[in-house]
Amino acid sequence: MAARMLKLDTPIHLDAAKFFRWWQDELSFLVPARLRKLLGTTSEYLMLTKDEDGVSAVYRGDEGDHALGYFTLDDSGSQKRDRLLEHTPELAEAKIVLRLTPDQSLRKTLKLPSAAEENLNQVVAFEMDRLTPFKSEQVYSSARLLERLPASRQIKVELVLAPRSKLDALLEELAVWGWRPDLVDAAGDSPLGAYDLMPEQYRPPRNPWPNRINWTLAALIVSLLVTLGILPIWANKSLVSELELEVKKVSKVAKEVESLRQELETLVHQTRFLQQKKRTEPALIDMLRELTDVMPDHTWLNGLQYRDHRLVMQGQSPSASALIGLIEASPFFQNTSFVSPVTKDMASGLERFQIASEVVNGRFSEKPTTSE
Numbered sequence: 001m002a003a004r005m006l007k008l009d010t011p012i013h014l015d016a017a018k019f020f021r022w023w024q025d026e027l028s029f030l031v032p033a034r035l036r037k038l039l040g041t042t043s044e045y046l047m048l049t050k051d052e053d054g055v056s057a058v059y060r061g062d063e064g065d066h067a068l069g070y071f072t073l074d075d076s077g078s079q080k081r082d083r084l085l086e087h088t089p090e091l092a093e094a095k096i097v098l099r100l101t102p103d104q105s106l107r108k109t110l111k112l113p114s115a116a117e118e119n120l121n122q123v124v125a126f127e128m129d130r131l132t133p134f135k136s137e138q139v140y141s142s143a144r145l146l147e148r149l150p151a152s153r154q155i156k157v158e159l160v161l162a163p164r165s166k167l168d169a170l171l172e173e174l175a176v177w178g179w180r181p182d183l184v185d186a187a188g189d190s191p192l193g194a195y196d197l198m199p200e201q202y203r204p205p206r207n208p209w210p211n212r213i214n215w216t217l218a219a220l221i222v223s224l225l226v227t228l229g230i231l232p233i234w235a236n237k238s239l240v241s242e243l244e245l246e247v248k249k250v251s252k253v254a255k256e257v258e259s260l261r262q263e264l265e266t267l268v269h270q271t272r273f274l275q276q277k278k279r280t281e282p283a284l285i286d287m288l289r290e291l292t293d294v295m296p297d298h299t300w301l302n303g304l305q306y307r308d309h310r311l312v313m314q315g316q317s318p319s320a321s322a323l324i325g326l327i328e329a330s331p332f333f334q335n336t337s338f339v340s341p342v343t344k345d346m347a348s349g350l351e352r353f354q355i356a357s358e359v360v361n362g363r364f365s366e367k368p369t370t371s372e
Contacts, residue, residue, distance in 0.1 A: 044094040049098075055071050055073070055174070073174075110158075113153065113155075114154060168199065283361065295323075301314065334360055
């Protein structure tokens with residue numbers, strides 16, 4: 001047995017309108033009858049079949065079909081109908097459908113190119129004189145799709161038509177006796193309302209409520225879409241405003257922090273400058289005390305000059321050359337040397353000297369302190 005191959009290139013036809021009609025019919029039982037009538041979606045029908053003397057009426061509702069009887073087209077039949085409507089008020093909410101018998105209409109099955117499906121009724125009307133013995137202006141017609149034939153790229157269509165003269169006369173007669181159908185269909189196996197042969201001049205005034213409700217719903221949907229479009233923008237704008245406010249607050253704090261940081265850096269710089277100044281600048285009182293401690297006995301000074309960390313000492317000592325080592329050993333002096341040659345004072349017998357030395361801050365000197 002040969003394996004059957006799945007044809008993935010077969011086109012898929014989705015009849016959205018048919019699907020939504022089915023969905024509407026399935027949900028219609030949830031809607032009250034009066035509202036269904038108002039919206040034009042009622043599932044209750046009063047089906048009429050006419051013969052030469054009158055009409056047979058059948059009520060079709062959620063529980064199935066129910067025969068209402070035969071009504072002659074005269075005063076007696078009209079009174080009978082009025083009594084029926086009086087005792088069965090729900091019939092007033094039903095949609096009246098005139099179903100044409102086989103002798104009042106013509107059915108024909110056709111095969112057309114698949115391209116005709118999109119505008120089926122227009123194509124059939126254009127080809128009427130080729131497909132039937134009538135011209136399009138002589139009949140009322142309606143066609144529906146029965147089957148798609150992918151292999152031959154054709155569609156199978158059922159065409160129903162009724163001569164205009166006969167259908168117009170029939171509707172005129174019914175109107176005289178108070179029967180005004182909402183729809184003209186053809187009796188048979190086809191679903192109720194599959195064909196619409198109702199002439200425009202006999203069509204009842206269109207119920208404005210469905211269009212009003214549709215426009216209202218469309219306006220509501222548009223409003224919701226606009227709201228959904230604007231709301232994020234408004235929310236983002238509010239968020240941006242809040243963020244800008246927060247940024248301003250943070251910027252103000254940042255400026256304050258930056259100002260404090262600069263003040264701190266200035267204070268640190270000044271503190272370091274003072275610390276450095278304290279470490280490098282010698283204290284004169286420390287220098288004089290250290291000089292007093294360093295000078296040996298029998299040595300005195302008769303002159304001191306201090307300028308730019310340089311001290312020049314003039315005086316007399318028993319051994320002027322020994323002073324260089326004593327002064328250089330002090331943590332308060334460095335680079336000590338004679339400024340002029342040492343001379344002998346003939347009167348005192350001491351050596352006259354003039355010594356220069358660089359004065360440093362002895363408290364932070366690396367030299368060990370020798371004086372106690």
